[in-house]
Structure formats: structure tokens, C-alpha cells
Amino acid sequence: MKEQEIELLTSFRKELHRHPELSGEEVETASRVISFLKPTNPTAVHAGIGGNGLVVVYDSGLPGPSIRFRCELDALPIVEQNTFEHKSENGGISHKCGHDGHIAIVAGVGLHCKENPVRRGKLTLIFQPAEETGYGAESMLSDPKLVNFLPKRLFALHNVPGFETGTVICKKDVACPASEGLIFSLEGKTSHAGQPEKGNNPAPVMAAIQLKAQELHDQHWQNQNRTKITTVMMDLGGRAFGVNPGKGLIAFTLRSDSNEELASVRSELVSFAKAKCDVAGVRLSMEESDPFKAVINDPDTFDAIKWAAVSQGLAFEVAETPFPWSEDFGRFSEVTSTGFFGLGAGLASPELHHDTYDFPDELIPVGIGLFLELGKELW
Template sequence: MPVLNRIASYAGEMKGWRHHLHMNPELEFDCHETAAFIVARLREIGVDEIHEGIATSGIVALIDGQRPGPVIGLRADMDALPVEEQTGAEHASQRPGKMHACGHDGHVTMLLGAAKYLAETRNFAGRVALIFQPAEEEGGGGEVMVKEGVMDRFGISRVFGIHNAPNLPLGHFQTTLGPLMASVDTAYVKVTGKGGHGATPHDCTDPVVAIVAMVQAIQTIVPRNVYALDEAVISVTMIHTGSASNIIPEDGTFAATIRAFRPDVRDLLKKRFFEIVEGTAAAFGVRAEIDYDWGYPATINVAQEAQFAADVAREVSGAEAVNEYANREMGSEDFSYMLEARPGAYLFLGIGPGAGLHHPAYDFNDEAAPYGASFFARLVERAQPL
């Protein structure tokens, strides 16, 4: 079965929703105008309940089926990124320094499209909980919504989400039957020595050479401490120090992103990071201050739910367009908190060729919206049949 005909019939309306959202991006938890637009559409659609102000600007809307049954959660993130848009599109961002560079405007549109269909047909038992979440990019809105009790409050028994994937063929789905995306932690290190003239380093305690030694040693953690088949990444992404070629600075800083799938590997990476930075600081006679930000956990699908979701995706896009054995990815996603709270799965939906996620030239492909909306709608009908 291809894209649902009813959903295909209002693809133009979905495109209009998406363009409005794209033109009016908001960041982190400050998604109040986005939420107001979503609520207005939900009221037009005719959902049964709308609950606002969750995690500041998040929404949970409920649609009742034709008879009692469980509650299935469907999630879409709705925040944008602090990026200056370079698409040149007529619907480009009207807010300088902000844009939907990750396609969350498309995610919202797909969930609204599914909501419109489900509210019209109600060809399912139980209830659907539509979760519109702020602050995925920064702030962990998924964790906040879980901590504010959305799973228990609305009786959600399992939860699903999708993310668009540029350069995966249009309408293709992929996922894994287990760990899909990595945890992410961030380390900020400040190294303080004693500055002075570059001509007299013996009178100084140079933080630059200490930082260089730390960064080199940190690169040995994964290949020399982590089992080769347990994927992990540590990337030092920033080093800042110095002001002139003839001055040894007083201090310097560097930062690293640290990613893994297994909790024990994640703990090991942190332990070795501290040991290397603190040990190197002692060896070079400098002081090191580490701010270690424990971030999103790994996104781990429940195998049975991921297989079920893949089977539903085949009904929408065809057998050859779905791969549930795709490679896991080192990116991260705060849908992980929802999967820690309830069984479920997360999938990627191809939107065809184009600029990658978080790129200033990225734009969601409106042709992908009917696929995502059909997947969500059919997922409900299959999960909770009459």
C-alpha cells in the first residue's frame, strides 16, 4: 500500500504549514509562536484534547479511537537552530540567525498530517498521543517532558518518532533493531599556567604545550582502551589560547565531544578523560579545570518495536525501500529519553538529495511529508486495530 490517498490529497495544505513554520523558526524552549500555530491547526483538525505548556512550550494532543484500548505516542520536535539561512527559498527564514536547518518544521508537518487523517477516520482502538517537543537541539526537551510525567499522565504505552535524512532516497526508511544513535557528552577544559615572554619560557609555566599533550593523549583513549567492536568517538573540536606570537599565555581552553553506545563504555571514556587531563596537568605543572557535561543517552530501539515499525514502513514505501539493518550512527537525539521511559523505535525517512542537516543551505523536501504522515497514521492503525 503506497502513501495514503487521503493524506496525499492534502499535501498542498501540509506544504503551506511547513513553509509557515520554516519562515518563523524559534530556538530551544522558546517555541511559543510555533506551539500556537500547532494548536490552531489541531483545533481545526478536531482532536479531542490539547494540553499546552509542557516543558515550557511543548504540547500533547489526544485523539480517541472508536473503542477503548492502549495509548500510542507519536513525537515530533519543533525547535530550530542558530544558523543564518542560505537557501534563497521564497519561504526562507524571516528571523536573522535562526533557521530550520534540521527539518523539525517537516517533522511537525508530518505529525499534523497524520493527526488530520486520524481525527477524520478514527480507524483504531485506544488513543493517540501527539507529542510536539521543544529543545531537541539544545536543552533536552525530551528529558524535560518525560520528567514532567507525559508518559504516565497520558498513559502512553509505547512511543515512536522519525527524523528526515537528506541524501537517502525519497520515501526510503532505515533504522536498526537496537542501538541507533550514540550518547553525547561534552567536555570543556581550562588549563592555567604562568604566562610571560615567549623569549623566556623558563620563567613561565606554558599552558600551550600542556594542552597539546592532553589533546594528543586523549586521542589514544578509544583505540587503546575501548574494545574495537564497541563504537566510540572522542573529537577535540576547539582549542583557544594565546594573543600574540611572542607571548606565552596565562591560560587556554579546549573542548571535546564524546560519544558511545554502551553505558559502561561511556563511563570508561569519562574516567580516562579525567585521568589523562589531570595526570598531564600534574606532569606539566599547570592547573586543569574540567566541566564535563553529561548529555543525551544513546538512542536504543526495542528490537520488536523497530521491526514492527519497519514492516509498517514497507506498507507505505514498498519492501525495497526499507532497511531495518542500517548502520548505527554517532549522532545523538533526545528521543532517547522517551525510549528509556517506554518501548518504541526511531526511524530515518529519506528526503532525497540536498544539503546535509545543520547546513545553512538545507531545506526539508515537502514531497517527503506524505510519506511520514502516512507512516505515522498506518502505524497507529496497525498497532491498535479495531
């Protein structure tokens, strides 16, 4: 791309960084993307899909391939500790996962179309809301307006600190694990701490559930699906030494390379919790949160990503295991052929979700080049 185009995209990225929005609240972010891409003369712009989702289409009107690229719109509830000029202006919210950079890359593909219109087939750019919470892809796919835009092939990338800048990291089959948050709320009966026999403290049940979760974790995580259960929160009573608490809460993150294995382990843990609560006379209620499906790379999309990296003169690394974090791209893997890859953000880059992280702007032209190579049949 031309130097002035890269400068424009870098400026746009920093504008997005200054004005981050949380999952499900990306109204202004979507509006900024629309304003940026309007001069590129897209065939159609479809806003408000699945909430604040956005689909931008460049259609040649002629037969040919249909290729889609997707990025994320949302930021995180993290107080930024950086002091640079483009620091977040929205208190307690910041782009600490690099979604501002991903938006700039996908928008850069649209910018390319301004002087290089699609010659055959159709290019679709998907800007997804609520990736961080795991609800955005489902909300878009549940929106009837998206039916006409479901792709045969859909690509996405994510920057990855800890790898040399510009290195492409990809894995066949499972690229990111499935995960889910599971919250157990237990209600027994409060009493005086001097008369615990007159109450029903859920502590023993909570302890049993936690031990069962650890047992399942130890039993499963070393297997081929690397299933894990992490206890993320326990809440019972307080600094009130005269009170025998009657309510408690325990929460877990379940993670697995297999959607089916995750469902199986979840079912086993839930059944155990229900049985323990029934015996103890404790009322149990459950809440699910942050559901993510496993991201699957088809063999053909993996090969296409590898070829794009080699063609762009970039280092290509085959990942031995999936990325450790989940990614709300997996829901798309259930309905179409998906290709997901990492793009090295530098060995010295702060980790994702760290309060000093900032997307490295030198990745913008690299990411655009990869996407243009993946979509070269269109031009």
C-alpha cells in the same frame, strides 16, 4: 490523505520554515502547532511541558492501545542560503535538520483525527523542544506533568539525505549513538614571553590531553561500540608575541553506541586530565554540554516499522550500523519502548545542517502514512 489536506500541511511546513526558533526558545513554534491542531478537536492540549514542550491527546475514552508519536520543535543557528519564498525570516536561524517537516508529519496525524476520530485507546502527539542541544527530552521527562503521558510505545522518524526518497531505514538495537560535549578549561599563570619560566603555560598539558584523547579514540573506535573522540576546539593565547599565555581551553565530542562505554571513556579522559593538571600546577575546570543517550529500537518496534513500510509499499533497508549522528530520542529509550527510523530524503538532497538544505515536502504524506499504519489499531 486528501490533496487539500496535503496542501494545507505543506503550507504549514513552509510557515514553520519562515519562522524558526532556537533550542529552548520555541514559544511561537509551539503556539503555531496549537493553532493548527485546535480545529482537529483534540481531547486535551498540554503546553509548557519541560519548557516549550507540547503534548496533544486524542482519547477515545475506551480501552485499547496507547500509541505516541514524537517530533522536534527547534531549529539551528545557521544562516540560510536559499532564495525561495519560504526562506527563513529570522536572521541567523533556520530549519536545516528538517524539524519543520517532522512537525508537519506529526501534525498530519492529528489532522487525520478530525474526520477519523480515534475509535479505541489513545493517541498522543509529543512535540519536543531543544532536541539539537540534547536537553529537551530530559526537560520533558523531568516535568511532573508528563508522567500521565509516558507511553508504552513511542515512535519517531528523521529524514535522511543520501537515500532514495521515501526509503525507510531502520536498525535493531542501537539506532543512534550516545554523545556528549566535554570542555576542559586550564588556568596556569601568564608571564612575559621572554621569561616563560616565571609563568605556567598550560600548552604542554593541553597537548598531553589531546594526545590522550586521540589514543583513546584509536584504541576504541574500531570495537563493537564504535567509540569516538573528536577534538572540536583548542584555544590558547593569541597574536601577542610578548605574552606567555596562562589560560587555555580544549573541547571534545565523545560518541559511542553504548551509554556505558561513553561514560567509561569519559571517566578515563577526565582522570588523565586531572592528574596531568595536578602535576603541572594548572587549575582545571570542566563543563559538559549537549548530552545525548543512545537511541534503542526494541525488536517489536523494529518489526512494527518494517511491517508499516511494507504495508505502505515502501522500500525498507536494514541499516548495518547506527546513524552517525546523535538524536535526543535516546532519553525516551531509557523509560519506554522506542521505535526510530530514517526516511530517505533523496539522493540529491543537501546534507542535514547544510545551509542550503530544505525538507522535501513530498515526504509529508509518506511519513503520515507510516505513522497511521503504526497506529492503525486506534482506528
